[in-house]
Amino acid sequence: MTKLLLSASLLAAAVLAQQSPNALHPAMKKIAAEVSEDRITSTLRKLESFGTRDTNGVIETPGHGVKAAREWIAAQFKSYSPRLEVRFDPHAVKKSARIVKDTDVVNVVAVLKGKTQPDVEVLVGAHYDSMNMIFKSGTPRVFDADATASASVAPGVSDNGSGTALVLELARVMSQYEFDKTIVFVAFAGEEQGLLGAGGYAETAEKSKEKLEAVINVDVIGNDVTGNGIQAGGRVNVYSGDPMDSSSRSLARYMREVAERYQPDLRINTVFRQDRFGRGGDHTPFLTHGFAAVRVTTPTEQLEFQHNEKDTFDRVSVPYIASVTRSVGVSLGSLAMAPKPPSVSPLGRGDGRYDAVMKWKNEDLEPDLAGYSVVMRSTTAPFWEREIYVGKTEQFTLKNVSIDEVVLGVRAIDTEGFASLVTAWTLPVRRNFTGAPGAPAATPAP
Structure with a gap:
């Protein structure tokens, strides 16, 4: 176990250096350096080997299906460090458009307790479920829930084995260190069926008044080139919800500042929008429940290979995934060591x-x-x-x-x-003058 400590002389220097964009903390540099492409490769291949990780769990045989996948993820968390508190986090859901029967969606949670602010949490998560979307015969774009749930092949390597690999790799590396705040690593279930696992977790966190300071959701970071040949160009997208100075927007700016300081060859492209156009992810329920949350994703998705049997290991870039993992790691680690915001x-x-x-x-x-x-x-x-x-x-x-x-x-x-x-400091939203013709209805500030 490595403690984040500096000598007295370095402490003073670090405070002064913080005013410089070039200030680097030795422990954060080590965390970035310890990210392993080989470990990420091994994780991706293992996740692919489960055949399907569809949340419905229709197909469950030894070593195959979503139950086998979550048990393996939990075992991986446990193998990294005895300091990680590992548990399953089930949430009951009813039969619906994408859920073929009443079932439990089960998140896998690993908690690394903080030393001086253990009640304050920062969370990094990714959904581990996959889906091979099948449509009804003769009716294009009409979703067939039963056929989709029964598909035996839904590899989901980029969507979202890549994000799951990031969460596991950061849990492996960061569990060897001590942090002031508690870090929570989560593999969410049921994202493809409507953000179900994340929704259950976020609702519980709000009801229990958890001091969840930041949520970093990582979803689809496997590709560094689109299907039409456009390169990522050394950048990753970080989406954050409005308004301009929301806590989520503050988190996105923080990640840009910190991550680019440690890894200048990967630009943090802050997209001032809650998510990609017309789409959503597991950070959305956290925003709804009042937590600061962002989505990290590649700007170069291969859309034609999502939600089908072609989302395989041979289509992803492990070096790109590792690069994003380093950027998220130093952002998460820095925030876990930082004071509370005033x-x-x-x-x-x-x-x-x-x-x-x-x-x-x-x-x-x-x-x-x-x-x-x-x-x-x-x-x-x-x-x-x-x-x-x-x-x-x-x-x-x-x-x-x-x-x-x-x-x-x-x-x-x-x-x-x-x-x-x-x-x-931002002004509260004011209502529009009711007599103004065509004035839009005012909404309260989040």
């Missing part, structure tokens, strides 16, 4: 009325808190344009800055240089 108060203009005054609070201060950074950008800029390290104060004034023209936020930084998510 809460911000309404902005002020100062005594002279021409300044920008920020105030914030951070309850239950961590003993290794070094201070805070104030960040700023124009209202039309997608990313933070300026950062000022202000120390341990909980108030800062930006002279001659109009709060009408900028977005301001703050984040906490610890003595090892790990930074929290940014908390931005």
